[in-house]
Amino acid sequence: MSIDFKDKVAIVTGAGTGIGRASAVALAAAGAKVALSGRRKEPLDAVAKTIHDHGHEAIVVPGDVSKVEDVDHLFTEVVSKWHRVDVLFANAGTNTKLRNIHDIPTDEWNHVVAVNLSGAFYATKAVTRPMLKARGGRIINITSVSGQAGQMGQANYSAAKAHAAFVNDD
Numbered sequence: 001m002s003i004d005f006k007d008k009v010a011i012v013t014g015a016g017t018g019i020g021r022a023s024a025v026a027l028a029a030a031g032a033k034v035a036l037s038g039r040r041k042e043p044l045d046a047v048a049k050t051i052h053d054h055g056h057e058a059i060v061v062p063g064d065v066s067k068v069e070d071v072d073h074l075f076t077e078v079v080s081k082w083h084r085v086d087v088l089f090a091n092a093g094t095n096t097k098l099r100n101i102h103d104i105p106t107d108e109w110n111h112v113v114a115v116n117l118s119g120a121f122y123a124t125k126a127v128t129r130p131m132l133k134a135r136g137g138r139i140i141n142i143t144s145v146s147g148q149a150g151q152m153g154q155a156n157y158s159a160a161k162a163h164a165a166f167v168n169d170d
Helices: 018-029 041-053 068-082 106-134 155-164
Strands: 009-013 033-037 058-060 087-090 138-141
Touching (some): 009 018, 009 068, 009 106, 018 033, 033 041, 058 068
Parallel strands (some): 009 033, 009 087, 033 058, 087 138
C-alpha cells in the first residue's frame, strides 16, 4: 500500500543523507513537492537532482535547524513558493563521539541539544501557523531508541532525543 502525497508540500530537514534523503525521495515519488534542508548544500543538490530526474519537484533551502533564523527562512521560502506546508519531516540530527558525561565539553552538549531538540522545536513552531491556517497537516519528528533508554556515552544525544520525541505530544 502506498500513500498518495499528490499536490502536498513537504519539508524534510536533514535531507542530504540517510533517513532524510530516503524520506525526501519517497515523499517526492508519492507525489509531494519537497523542500530539502540541511547544513551542506552539495548533498541537498544531489538529492534534488535525483528527485528532478524522476520527474518530481524539489527545492533546496540550506540551513542549520539549530538557528531559529535559518528555520524561519526555510518556512518563509517554502510558503512563498508553494503557499502552504502539509508535511514536516523533522529529521535533522547530530551526535558526537561516545564520552562519559564528565568528559562532554559544554559546547558539545549544547550543539547536540540545539540540533536534536531545539531544531525540532523551531521547525514545529514555524510550521504550526501555515498548518493551522490550512486546518491540517502532519508533523513527523525522527527520534531514536536512545531517547527511550539512554545509551552509555551518549548523555547529550539521549537527553535531546527523549525530549524531541514529545515536542508534539498534545
